[in-house]
Amino acid sequence: MTLDEGPRLPGPTGRCWCGCGQETGAGAYFRPGHDKTAEAAVLATRYGNSVVRLLAHHGFSPEASVVAEATDRGIWEVCPACEYRGAPASVTVHRRKAKH
Known part of the structure; x- marks a missing residue:
């Protein structure tokens, strides 16, 4: 599924989407760090904790590289000095650390 094919996101509800029941800040879907908890739970319950199963699914x-697709769609960037690929903020950090 691509972003274009996926369901529309509902608006934030004021409750954390990981299911903990805690309140969130204005406009937030998760409490800090709880997005990673939810992500790990999906990986565990739907893909047996296997990233390979997730990717193959x-x-x-x-x-058929997920990294290439993210880059080709303009969601991720390529470092102009090397082949590092990642989200724009990640490329910025990479460039600073790599000093290029």
Whole structure:
């Protein structure tokens, strides 16, 4: 599923989407760090804690790279000095640490 094919996101509800029942800040879906808890729970319950199963389920493989798709769609960037790929903020941090 691509972002274009997915369901529309509902607005924040004031309750954490990980299911802990705690309140969130204005406009937030999660309490700090709880997005990673929810992500790990989905990986555990739907894919047996296997990133390979997650990738294969969505049609990715070494020949059909999720990283290449993220870059090709303009969601991720490539460092202009090397082949590092990541979210724009990650590329900025990478460039600073790599001093290029």
